[in-house]
Amino acid sequence: MYIKKIFYLFVFFSFLGVAQTKVGGKVVDEFNEPIPFANVIFKDSREGVITDENGNFYFESKENYSALIVSFIGFEKKEVPLKAGLNSNLKIILKEGTQLKEVVVYSGKTSKKDNPALDILRKIWERRRKNGLRMFDQYQYNKYEKVEFDMNTIDSAFMNSKIFKGMEFVFDNMDTSRITGKSYLPIFINEELSEVYGDNVTKKEKEVLKANKNSGFGDGDGVNTFIKDLYAEYDIYNNYLKFFDKDFVSPLSRTGINVYNYVLNDSMYIDNKWCYNIVYYPRRKNELTFKGDFWVNDSTFAIKKINLEASKSANINWVKEIYIEQEFDVLNDSVFLLKRDYMMSDFSFSKKEESKGVYGKRTTVFKDHKFNIPKEDKFYREEVNFYDNTVFNQTDEFWQENRFERLNDNELGIYKMLDTLQTVPKFKRIYNLASILGSGYIQYGNFDFGPIFSTFGYNDVEGARIRIGGRTYFGPNDKWRIQGYTAYGFRDDKVKYGISGRWMINPRNRFILSLGNRRDVEQIGVSLTTSNDVLGRSFASSSLFSSGTNNKLTNVNLTTLGAEMEMLKNFSIQTNFSYRTLSSASNEFSLDYYTDLTQTQVKSEVKQAELNLQLEYTPGRKTVGYGVDRLEVDSNYARFFISYSSGMKGVFDSDFDYQKLQLYYRQPVLIGGFGRLFTTFETGKIFGTVPLGLMGVVPGNQSYFIIENTYNLLDYYDFVADEYASLHFEHHFNGRLFSRVPLLRKLNLREIVGIKGVYGNVSQNNRTINASGLNYIAPENLYWEYHAGIGNIFKVLRIDFAWRGSYLNMPDARKFGVRASFGFYF
Structure with a gap:
């Protein structure tokens, strides 16, 4: 079903807050060979990325930074000065290290013996069922979810295409991705407010939808259900994470040591909690794995922050990139609760870097947690076919007052743009053709x-x-x-x-x-x-x-x-x-x-x-x-x-x-x-x-x-x-x-x-x-x-x-x- 929805977007658009520091480039060794999975961060910050299989990287920040720190196991750490604004096409050469510093240096596949990162990982396994919401008999919280689709890799030739004659206004909402650096055009947005209730004793959970709003592609709960399947819920502590009907091995999985390399990279205080930083990357290409890093607390061994980026060679179709960030808040000194979950997918017919596609971005924010308030069993029984039309017809004033974070100007512009498009005959013809082919x-x-x-x-x-x-x-x-x-x-x-x-x-x-x-x-x-x-x-x-x-x-x-x-x-x-x-x-x-x-x-x-x-x-x-x-x-x-x-x-x-x-x-x-x-x-x-x-x-x-x-x-x-x-x-x-x-x-x-x-x-x-x-x-x-x-x-x-x-x-x-x-x- 969701393949059809993405197909609609592809057919149509095939026809048819500003960052302060942006950096992109490639990390290589002295022989000009790319260094995959190198660590690249802004100096004196925790903002950074891991290079991909070809040594390439791009990221940006709303802050001003003057230098990058680039490191990888077995190589000397390097500081790279930056100019203000955009720094693109950087070529960073790392020299092989001559001395061991702070942590054990591994080359190629990391050893399963005497690796401090694996010692920490084992403690995460021991405590993973004793962290977060699992610490309580019952829980409830409020959730805000925003899903956005954007046409990406927009260039001048695309914008000047005859197909957009009479629809040039759609490009007024152009922006640049903070993750890939590519230009994109927002084309759809869906927002949802809900209340979530759960009981760890009876293993039951219920989500009550309070409000839903979308920008015009489809209506009512049909779009809502499609989105929930496209972006299924997941728990990073599980052994496998399901995305797009594929089961990726979690970096926190008990079987992770068979498919990932782990390196203890750093340690520091985060929100007054001492945390270890572990970098992980896949042992082999073409498997359903990620690369990235995570910060874990030294006493509870709960995750404080994690990012996951799917290997570009992963055996998955029509998806060029998957990028995930999760941040956790600390409650009562020892309870780590998921605060924010961000996921971005790049849907494309080709995995070539220059190929055009559609970004799918989901942002979920959690707040107002309450615990140990039991509900009767009948409360958790699912409604067979309950449809509340008012959920899908809340006013703009309601959303301004109740959404957890404000929309930026480009996101607000999506609603206006699509309302205008509905009046353009050419758009109607193209959209109808896509609907016929899909349905x-x-x-x-x-x-x-x-x-x-x-x-x-x-x-x-x-x-x-x-x-x-x-x-x-x-x-x-x-x-x-x-x-x-x-x-x-x-x-x-x-x-x-x-x-x-x-x-x-x-x-x-x-x-x-x-x-x-x-x-x-x-x-x-x-x-x-x-x-x-x-x-x-x-x-x-x-x-x-x-x-x-x-x-x-x-x-x-x-x-x-x-x-x-x-x-x-x-x-x-x-x-x-x-x-x-x-x-x-x-x-x-x-x-x-x-x-x-x-x-x-x-x-x-x-x-x-x-x-x-x-x-x-x-x-x-x-x-x-x-x-x-x-x-x-x-x-x-x-x-x-x-x-x-x-x-x-x-x-x-x-x-x-x-x-x-x-x-x-x-x-x-x-x-x-x-x-x-x-x-x-x-x-x-x-x-x-x-x-x-x-x-x-x-x-x-x-x-x-x-x-x-x-x-x-x-x-x-x-x-x-x-x-x-x-x-x-x-x-x-x-x-x-x-x-x-x-x-x-x-x-x-x-x-x-x-x-x-x-x-x-x-x-x-x-x-x-x-x-x-x-x-x-x-x-x-x-x-x-x-x-x-x-x-x-x-x-x-x-x-x-x-x-x-x-x-x-x-x-x-x-x-x-x-x-x-x-x-x-x-």
């Missing part, structure tokens, strides 16, 4: 045409297929929505359609009624766990690219009436009544079944009424919006789904009595710095006698693309089962292995491995009524396959290689296959 819908009044990406398709029954559709759209939080489509196949010369309506009667518990009807041609053997989505249609039903024949398709006429309710946050219950007729859509495929045990009478069409009850639990799921339709922010959450269905023979001339029970469980797990493991388990059983059209079909994959929860080397209907159990494991190493291989390191490739298997059988009664001509084969001896893949090829391509592990002697068995997928991932 897939073309808006016309209160109706959206689309999705445009499903306009064309192909299968062996319909031939070339064209589809048009749309939905009502009055806003992202519509309480009701009607959507539909019509399609035409040029080979079968038939018109298909689907229409559905959903109405949210009670917004607080998301009580929704739905009704729909669909008549279409579908490949129904591509999912073990069935769905009652009346407009849902599988990718396999109209794939433009597929292997083998794809003629086992079914004419489906489905009508559903349903109700659903979210009883607790991310826990929902749903019931549906459905009536469907199924018949073969191809002369080469049959759904025939015997209507008597003597096998003398055959029927080709299935008529079936069914009552269904579903329970779904998705802990950790984040969604955008409060209307009848919501968007999921990402897919890294657990999902537990159970479904019970009952066929009702005789109701509307239905053919079968049966009961069907299905369970689905998906769990992503972080494996200690080695990526994520995704586990998917499905099981089900049909009690009663049913024909092929109602049977469970092990999902094959005849496309050339990766489709989740299918078997890459099975064709459609290779295996059928009326009871089954399926288990998939897929692990994403996120480049952890390839980063150790010198020739592959710079490619930032990512490794994927997986194994999947399914067991099942078919009852004798179901075999007896089968008249389709399809030989029922059940995976009674366990069908399994495994795959290995390479992801992040050219940043957008993943290729998997799959091998069959069993049933190798089946007719026309595919023993090896290649599958691919495309996508924008961090």
Whole structure:
């Protein structure tokens, strides 16, 4: 979801207090070789940075300074005089040291033995769960958060582009980054005030939003939710810090000594507290690590100040830089509480220094802490769907009085600039184009045409297929929505359609009624766990690219009436009544079944009424919006789904009595710095006698693309089962292995491995009524396959290689296959 939002900004802007001392340059040795991770600070201050992998640095201060101090382990410290204002393109040469001073000098990788920095680090580990908010049973505080997006690396050619003719006023708010020294143009700002409550005894926390204000890209809590996922909360004491769906190793991690070098650099009083300064930098390139330094108190071993800068070679896409600063206040002499958190990210299509991009900056300020004020358990229960419109409509006077720190002139100018842009026709056209590419819908009044990406398709029954559709759209939080489509196949010369309506009667518990009807041609053997989505249609039903024949398709006429309710946050219950007729859509495929045990009478069409009850639990799921339709922010959450269905023979001339029970469980797990493991388990059983059209079909994959929860080397209907159990494991190493291989390191490739298997059988009664001509084969001896893949090829391509592990002697068995997928991932 957040990739789309950034994409909007990229598309549009591809078309479309002052610092006193600024310094930038490069640190090299006597042989002109760059010195990475050298310490550069203003003389007689704590303001400074660490050079990057190429020895480059830039930073600035609001104060006036006359000299820099540059140092690195194994080299002599050097003082560099500065002139007033800007000092750019400095070349600083360090000489190798001749004597050891104050601390032990390390060269290259620092030793794990006799290193005073590691002794301090071990004491941080011992005390990390006894510092800050963890010292109290309960806590509460007020929080102010400001998120800003800026177009960066603005040059004269960009400003004079014809695309900005008539919009030159946007450049009135130009500024320069204090971290990178690059010019930038503010384009979006979002502010939020909230109250946070927590209970360390029950491990519960709740954040109450009091006010939210944004400058025009989107509205309401949709933008707020997007921002919260883009800039997820993190704790520097944790072993891993999640940014942009990637798990970086924290410099305070217990496993940090395996990926970082640590050096005790300095010690001094900070706010009357004696603190040690430790510099850290990565041992290897291309891993998800940081460089920087931190100050730690000598008695509590709590962090007083820390900065983190992601390695430029880190295996992360579309993000050129990540920079973080945290400052802690001291309460009652021994309690260190986070006072200020600043994070800046540089989003860009390229990591080249001169490439243009978008800065994303988040500033969070904390104050008014209170402790040991218990709340009842019901206080911490999350609201299912609570939306307070006044939160998003506070006055300018309210914000002037309540924001924790005032906005500077450029930040205030963003609101005015975007209000003005809304009146410029050229801006509207460009923004609408970006919205269409991102959402897939073309808006016309209160109706959206689309999705445009499903306009064309192909299968062996319909031939070339064209589809048009749309939905009502009055806003992202519509309480009701009607959507539909019509399609035409040029080979079968038939018109298909689907229409559905959903109405949210009670917004607080998301009580929704739905009704729909669909008549279409579908490949129904591509999912073990069935769905009652009346407009849902599988990718396999109209794939433009597929292997083998794809003629086992079914004419489906489905009508559903349903109700659903979210009883607790991310826990929902749903019931549906459905009536469907199924018949073969191809002369080469049959759904025939015997209507008597003597096998003398055959029927080709299935008529079936069914009552269904579903329970779904998705802990950790984040969604955008409060209307009848919501968007999921990402897919890294657990999902537990159970479904019970009952066929009702005789109701509307239905053919079968049966009961069907299905369970689905998906769990992503972080494996200690080695990526994520995704586990998917499905099981089900049909009690009663049913024909092929109602049977469970092990999902094959005849496309050339990766489709989740299918078997890459099975064709459609290779295996059928009326009871089954399926288990998939897929692990994403996120480049952890390839980063150790010198020739592959710079490619930032990512490794994927997986194994999947399914067991099942078919009852004798179901075999007896089968008249389709399809030989029922059940995976009674366990069908399994495994795959290995390479992801992040050219940043957008993943290729998997799959091998069959069993049933190798089946007719026309595919023993090896290649599958691919495309996508924008961090």
